[in-house]
Amino acid sequence: PSPASPIPVALPGGTLRVADLLAAARRAVRDSDGDWQGVVEGLRPHAQALWRRLGPDERRLFLRRVARYWEIHRHRIPPASAAAIDDLRAGGRLRLLRGTLAEAEPTGGGLRVRADLDGTMTDLDVGWLVNATGPGGDVTTDPFLASLITAGTARPDPFRLGLDAGPDGAVLDAAGRPSERLFALGPLLRGTLYETTAVPEIRAQAAALAPRLLAAATSRIARSQPVA
Template structure:
């Protein structure tokens, strides 16, 4: 330990990195020493799941002028890229690995050794102990003691193999973003991908380039693919939404009217809605929120989370060549077969059998955070509580987690995808950087107003 106030940030991806950066900048503004312990399971500090890819064809899904990591400097990423020697315009879509380098530089630039530092810790967090401060326990016996903690856990992957997949089946990839997960898919064997969203797009781009004969089958309930960004991107269009109580039907009618009044062009309407999404979400009743998730969410996501034109062109070429085949349905069964896996897919009212070499789960984050062992134990101990949809953590404005009784914790905060159930639109860089900027002053003020605290009291691990 450095001997001065410290914050443990659990999660080393974009959410954790932007939290650390804004904390260090706030400490600098107050001329206050601070240590941030940034804890990442795989040692991918500042990269996380999204930006650790080494495939140069995995591009950002937003153009360069929207990807600043600093809330008070919206052009920062674009300036960094040009200073780095890249010939880039505001509307370009850069490789995600380039953005990973940016986050690493941003983190390093926020340090001012020896008074404001980042301690990069590699390990899996197994428990938290909450005393007067926070003790973070790592698998294998290590620990990090700090005055406060930020849970920047990102999207939690599915915790278990689907029950319809035989445990002995080879070629099953549970997490395509785990280090080296796609490295073996180079043999030209067919690939079945569960899901047809952004992750499927990345998987298809990678494995079809790795071998010219690879065919990808992608299956999902709706068989909807992300829409492409237009060129040029039209300006956002204001969408009037009625005041007062709001239901899903009211929201859909408002959007349809706005698209009609915009000559049928939905791009500007969707982008105009984005700044309102969090407030609109909180106006929906719990039942309407569940109705939205079940009936509307997938349609919103494919229009809201779009892909760059060059990626869209690649996907179109693969489909035209028969190398990407999209199925509407669900996986019924997967067992060992002559080519690796024999799968049954219920598609368009019929059962199809496919022999594939690989089965990749790209269905996205788990639907219930309490299936995550760390979060389940925190909930069981009453340190945190899930939001009412159990998609993330319940938190006060500014990110302080709420305990089982609904009281905000002044030492444990969260941001990013952990707030999805409360805010819905909370997974993109603009939302995360805004949350990091709001969280930092409150947390630093808490640290500045108190003396150095002793190590957390020993209590039951959670």
């Protein structure tokens, strides 16, 4: 119920591997008597720097093998929400089924969903189908962003999680040139920063970008004033 206190995690210097990260996190949890929440809070402020220290192959390995575990432990459910879910399950109003969605088709009253539930194909008649699995895995599936990429105004990051951008968030065009008018914040920078979906990280990015935008706007206003 109370926030966990951050626990420092000792990490090796230099080039980092996913195996190093996992070993350090496990060691920190053991040394803190199982306080994994504190270890996650200790890692969070350094997540962007750690991501930059991973080489391209190690980043791909993290995305393939570790990312979902990090997200589950990093974005924890509030106790009040957990209690509400427990009440719904105890009252028979909510069931949790583990499986993979195969297909869905409309019916007279909603949808018929076919899912592989632990190896058994099952048809479920439902009123709604809501995708709540988090951000999509390929930035080019968004029509607006795809149009920028097609026009050469922007390009996806190497992992196609968002747009490629410079350290200040300036979007890079197809040739890798930073834009002076197009910037990215938050989840669009997942490929370059990874941990960039929560308010503390986005707030810091916005604060760093604001002076640059203000200076650019002031300069344009000055240029538009008539000369006496």
